[in-house]
Amino acid sequence: MKFKFLPLFLVILIGLSACDRVDPLEKVLEKGSLKVALRSSPAVFYEHREGHAGFEYELVRSFAEHLGVELKTVIVENQQEMESLLDSGQVDLVAGGLGRTQELQERYTLTKPLLDSALMVVYRRGTFRPRAWEDIAEDKDLAVLADSRQAEVLRNQQAKYPELGWKETEDLAVTDLLKLVQDGELDYALVSAQDFNLNRFFFPRVGVAFDAEATSSLVWMLPRKARGSQFNAIADGFVAYASRQGVIDEVRERYYRHEEYLEYVGAPLFLRHVRNRLPLYEDHFKAAAEDQGLDWLLLAAVGFQESHWRRNAVSPTGVRGLMMLTQRTAGELGVNRLDPYESIEGGARYLRHLYNRLPDQIQGPDRTYMALAAYNVGYGHLEDARRITQGQGYDPNSWDDVAEHLPLLTQRRWYSRTRFGYARGNEPVVYVKNIRRYLEILEWHERTQENFLEKLEERAAKVRFETAFRKVPPMI
Template sequence: MIRLHLLRNCIVASVVLSACGPTPAPPPPPPPPGNDLVVFLRQGAVTWFRGTDDQGTGLDYDLARMFATEHGLTLKIIATNNPVQRLANAPSGAMIGAGGIYRPPAPLPATDGDALVYSSAYYAIEPVLIYNVDGFKPGTWKDLAGETVGILEGSGIEAALVKVRNEHPEVRWQSLALPSTEALISQVSDGTLDYAIVASSEANATRSVYLTFDTAFIVAGKQELAWAFSKAETRLRDQVDSFFARCRRDGTLAKLIERYYSRGQVTRLDAGVFQDRVKSLLPQFRENFERAQDETGVEWRLLAAISYQESLWDVQATSETGVRGLMQLTEETARHLGAVDRLDPQASITAAARYVGYLKDKLPARIQEPDRTWL
């Protein structure tokens, strides 16, 4: 199931997260109404990614959604590549900056951060140096003399690297205004940038999407991730701290961390084959998957992931046990679900979608999404 979850997310990434170039910052929003909670959120493989619906999913998004629901607020997500800067320049109101923001050490350096306060930490990561595998793998900072190392602007990583930068002036540091950590990883993977510093969790989450980067070494101790608030919103900050504390006590935070950070890994060889087939085969069947979604309500990317897991999107696939077709249906199951020809892509996919819906309908009503899908 972990592999299926990963394949489905890789399909989302391959289809949706291809636009990684810098985007111009929109103007500051107007002050929110009293019942709105505005969250300036950076997109990322574990923070918030879209593709399955209008909002998407991710650790920071899920936490923000639950907090807003608990307090009777309407959640308003504003995508930004620099949540801290957007928050510092925003008017007053119930606003949060989130999405891979490092909690700065005390005292804060004299930056935009000195106008902000931060929540307690909800997770800790290790900053790592990544490199292009077709280039040189550095072993220490001395190997990077004269080289450029990219960092994501507005993530707060600059504060964590003050000591490192002071000790290694021979390294050229470049702060990049990119929409997400994935965009930074993408630049290293495609050779635009030789080196970058990213969160270890983000590197692990994207290694099956970007295949030509790897980790060289850990650059600093564990850094805490937190949410940011204007100094006028300390009451909101305290409410979030209480919410985080409760989520830790009742296991909610542990479950979310398990879902988004503790993913199984597809080997790089398998991932390369998968990406090739996403480009060459998935377009041939996407319309079939979408038709099945329209008929059954089962999301097409999930169906595509099941199909890849079953047959590698091979219409003629036949196993030793006699199951056949894209969805590897038995003759009896196909007949029961109305699929006359198991080798017909549409018939096979629609039958499998009905079966997935049938299985989900058998689950107790107390089990909500996304657990109904991933159990």
């Protein structure tokens, strides 16, 4: 993701030559690298099999590309480590899920906000749910990260509610707080909506108690001496441009778009089965998909839509098995549809067959969605819908256009003109929509959270929670 500010860049270089004091930007350009401290967290930076990733990491990488320098990263666990590296001059910039606070503004140079996120108090579902600050009893534990925007908000609230007390930690991360709430070891935590939405897949027993009616502005941190410098100006300029051009929204969409899918009515069931059933068949989905040149996550999403990953599923129309093959299709493929592994293999081969059978002019995602629709309603009915779509002046190679016309196959005046007749044309539209939802969540899970729970447990084993907090007592 490259950004071109050549005129601005020339102005800056001219300005640097006229300055007596060496600008931090000049140092970055001279050494040819931007060294950034990043917090290891799902929202900032993590590693997976395809390399480095993370919402803030991608934006920092783009900033380095904009400067025309190499990005060098130092991965740390908490804010205190990041501040130490910045204070000692070992890094040029810090990006770590930092919310703007008055204290940080006084001690460092902060960029323009990348985005704003609401703050919320979370609790463990099934326990008492406070709906306002005054509902938090003195004997309940409320926790936040130390030196955070959340800690600042609590101090402001304490002026209104003197009986409010809480605990702060320098050793733990937001995900640790969510785990403690889920495990019943912590009553409440104040977190950002961004952190909650990114991680709630893994903490299904954690819910929102109430909106804190405050926001946190995500910022990057530069040394205090960079205030008013060209480095400060170009960092702010980059953030402003990336915001104005929709670049930040684009990256955020890639990492957080699963949020909307977690809201629909089938999400809780799906998430439960991802944890409990999918591991039983994951290796077989991967092997079958590799044999057929398919995305295994797509194949798994089809399997869930068909049977909720149940090996003995049966429909009223007689299709059976995990991939819900008809007896005729299973016979043609030479598989036992009641054997879950053969069913997965047969389903993969059948989906590939349908994909290959489609006309060459159908390309990209449209081809995938058409193949899925054919898996559901039959290839002949799909072709009938494509002919109707074309006859109405729309694009028969566009899934969106075909999806608009598939329901017409339920109406006599339309299906009577087709080769294959009546079909429940609404079903493939919903079918494809559901699979896209499931696939989106699976892709997010695979991309951003590999071994997440295992890593969380490893960190928990190294930290003594009972000594990880310092208490901020009530004022009365």
